[in-house]
Amino acid sequence: MRGRVNLALVMAILLLALTAPGLAAGPGGPGLSPDEALKMLKDGNARYLEGKTTHPHQDAARRALTAGQGQHPFAAVLSCSDSRAPVELIFDQGIGDLFVIRVAGNVAATDEIGTMEFVDYLGIPVLVVLGHSQCGAVTAAVEGTKLPGSMGVLVALIKPAADKAKVDNPGAAAEALVAAAVKENVFQSMEDVLQKSPMIKAAVKAGKTKLLGAVYELDTGRVQWLGPHPNQEKLLGGKGKVEGPKAGDKTGKRVKKKKQEED
Numbered sequence: 001m002r003g004r005v006n007l008a009l010v011m012a013i014l015l016l017a018l019t020a021p022g023l024a025a026g027p028g029g030p031g032l033s034p035d036e037a038l039k040m041l042k043d044g045n046a047r048y049l050e051g052k053t054t055h056p057h058q059d060a061a062r063r064a065l066t067a068g069q070g071q072h073p074f075a076a077v078l079s080c081s082d083s084r085a086p087v088e089l090i091f092d093q094g095i096g097d098l099f100v101i102r103v104a105g106n107v108a109a110t111d112e113i114g115t116m117e118f119v120d121y122l123g124i125p126v127l128v129v130l131g132h133s134q135c136g137a138v139t140a141a142v143e144g145t146k147l148p149g150s151m152g153v154l155v156a157l158i159k160p161a162a163d164k165a166k167v168d169n170p171g172a173a174a175e176a177l178v179a180a181a182v183k184e185n186v187f188q189s190m191e192d193v194l195q196k197s198p199m200i201k202a203a204v205k206a207g208k209t210k211l212l213g214a215v216y217e218l219d220t221g222r223v224q225w226l227g228p229h230p231n232q233e234k235l236l237g238g239k240g241k242v243e244g245p246k247a248g249d250k251t252g253k254r255v256k257k258k259k260q261e262e263d
């Protein structure tokens with residue numbers, strides 16, 4: 001009897017998964033343009049801000065669908081591990097919607113770039129580097145805090161962005177300096193991705209994927225969109241040829257340091 005009830009439940013879930021609008025095809029991947037995918041992120045954050053979240057795609061039917069048919073996420077997000085910036089919640093998304101890479105300070109070193117290259121593999125139309133206000137890792141880089149163990153190695157990856165923020169904002173108060181460094185660090189990660197991943201660079205250049213920067217405000221819940229990298233055209237230049245790291249190149253340092261750590 002019980003087995004029969006369970007079977008009926010499974011059949012009902014499967015039927016729902018295959019017939020409910022928007023579930024059968026899944027909301028993602030190759031079917032959406034970068035702008036359509038971006039709109040879904042913006043709409044989700046708007047619902048979150050207004051307290052009108054719908055918590056989509058978090059039920060058994062969605063679980064069954066994605067487990068059975070594979071994933072078709074519509075956006076990839078490289079963000080910080082900070083517990084106050086949970087990516088699916090702030091964009092009001094669910095299972096199989098977002099391909100998320102979280103690491104302190106949203107740095108883009110070898111492992112993160114390697115993970116992001118699945119964006120191309122999965123045909124994800126939008127890739128976001130998401131920093132956040134009051135980021136502890138960025139603050140440590142700005143303040144020059146000496147952290148023990150591998151934390152220090154990670155924060156050192158953010159230092160070039162912190163230094164640039166200091167040069168660009170002479171005399172800025174501590175809070176404003178951290179805010180500037182958070183943005184600069186987002187741009188640095190975006191630059192690292194374009195310089196170190198021929199695959200993602202080609203996808204962006206072809207218009208298949210949009211690479212966008214954003215900053216999440218911990219206090220308001222708002223995602224502030226920064227758009228493409230300010231020098232994206234230059235970074236995509238050279239007819240698809242990927243530039244190697246130059247002497248003193250910040251990007252090279254990031255990947256090199258991570259490699260040394262792995263060694």
Ligand SMILES: [Zn+2]
Nearest residue numbers: 080082135136
């Ligand atoms: Zn952070």
